[in-house]
Amino acid sequence: MKILYVTHKMMYPVTGGDCVRMSQMLEALAAYGDVDVIYMTGNAGAATLRSHNPAIGREIAVCVSRLHRALGLARMVSRRFPFLVSLYWSNVFRRRLISEAQGYDLVLLGGLAVAHYAFDLKAAGLAVALDLTDSPTMNLDNEAALSSGFKRLWHRLNARRMRRLETRWRAEVSSVAFISEVDRDYIDVDGGRQFIVCNKVDLSPDRDLCRHDNDSVILFVGNMGYAPNIVAVKRFATSVLPRIAAYAGKVRFRVVGSSPAPEIKTLAVGSENISVEGFVEDLSACYRSASIVVAPMFSGSGIQNKVLQAMASGCCVVTTQIGAEGLDADSGAFVIAHDDEEMALACLKLLADPSLRHQYGQRARRYVAENFGDAIMKRQVKRFISPT
Secondary structure: OEEEEEEOOOOOOOOOHHHHHHHHHHHHHOOOOEEEEEEEEOOOOOOOHHHOOOOOOOEEEEEOOHHHHHHHHHHHHHOOOOHHHHOOOOHHHHHHHHHHHOOOOEEEEEOHHHHHHHHHHHHOOOOEEEEEEOOHHHHHHHHHHHOOHHHHHHHHHHHHHHHHHHHHHHHHOOEEEEOOHHHHOOOOOOOOOEEEOOOOOOOOOHHHOOOOOOOOEEEEEOOOOOHHHHHHHHHHHHHHHHHHHHHHOOOEEEEEOOOOOHHHHHHHOOOOOEEEEEOOOOHHHHHHHOOEEEEOOOOOOOOOHHHHHHHHOOOOEEEOOOOOOOOOOOOOOOEEOOOHHHHHHHHHHHHOOHHHHHHHHHHHHHHHHHHOOHHHHHHHHHHHHOOO
């Protein structure tokens, strides 16, 4: 089977959830066929994908200038397309994609940023699959619910536009993949083949497991330029952490992740309880020393990689309903808090009880092993790309 994988950017090095998804999908696809990759870049001299994944065959990097991107964005927004779709629209890329896609058994679009090319590919008579991963409409609806003023109006407008497009993608593309049942079921569509394809999560070796011998470190890990993570960390730092510190004494909130926004860096200024550390090469050291890993998500969609990675390291995780989306809330593998007060109380209880934290960590690790292994993802990918 000849597969052309399409993405809006180079996914290596793997630094965020979208890159995790794309790199894992490429690894899984290689088990079922010959995989070539076409992607958009602003740098003609970018490093090659094959240096990171030798299983990739042909690599097609399409250089699109910032000016051309800006013109494409203006054109698409004026035609009432959602901003996130318009952001990566390029006629240069579209023409090259249709030309290169001839002769492939399947063209697989990797993510929301390239989803809109599905209609042109289908019109050209090509077999098209779409790995949408999350429901972008649900993400925007959540953003609107948490916003106010102009931001709420903006998110609502984009959510309406996205719902129309997402409904078309689900109905017209031959196969669409989602990371969870929650994302898949958010929009009810007749027709179309919709599949669940989870991410795989590698279990940490025993030497890197959380030790549960520290009673004062609360850890958050995630891309700190990503809006839902910014909202989560700011809310935890300003509304939850003070309640914990009032009773737990000296407690430290470590914020780890690339590209911290200025408003996140400001949280640590003059604070004895908050450290914003940016990108950390060895996350295993962070997980080993964490008392609790928090994922206080109030927006976003899809299963949170940050939650699964912490669970795979045997950490005790406290999250929200959105943070636990797509996971079994009755598994006993993590704690769900429904508001700031519940989250503070849960953290206080766990900080005071290392044995309880260890029990949660053991159940978390077992849950990941049973539900997010490499073989499971590959079986799901095989069903997703099969013609019938």
